[in-house]
Amino acid sequence: MAYNECRVTICGNVASPVTHTKVGTGFSRVKFRLFTAERVWDQQERTWSDGAKMFLTVTCWRMLADNAHASLNRGDPVVVTGRLAIKDVEHDGKVSQLVEVEATAIGPNLALCTATALRTRLAPDAIEARAAPEIVAPRKPDELPLVLSVGSEAPKEVAEVPF
DSSP states (O other): OOTTOOEEEEEEEEOSOOEEEEOTTSOEEEEEEEEEEEEEEETTTTEEEEEEEEEEEEEEEHHHHHHHHHHOOTTOEEEEEEEEEEEEEEETTEEEEEEEEEEEEEEEOTTTOOOOOOOOOOOHHHHHHHHOGGGOOOOOGGGOSOEEEOSSSSOSSEEEOOO
């Protein structure tokens, strides 16, 4: 997390195919366009109408990218949380702004659809390696699995942490 970064949560629909690539470092990356439109209540007419519309690019990395690619299709209603970035892009001599979100979480918008969660189960080291391979060091066998004490006294039993 950076100082003064702009964190946003946006509800919208996947507006393009979800493209999955592997970058030079071997990380997974997914990009797709997100469409969102506000709905405005007209008190006099007593009807809803379309308000401002926005398209933006969503990028996600690593395990989130793999899961988004396996789960999302064009038209799906989603909730995206992440860091907002507005970039100036020059094309044919004109400078325009490109709005991007680097997603930290993506989920179905349950106000508009239903979903069945299917948890991705991996070994603890595999989870750490996919989340941040640059900081993972091999663990000794006696360090696995992670354990928590049960109760407030000295641990008599231990319970494995589910992943």
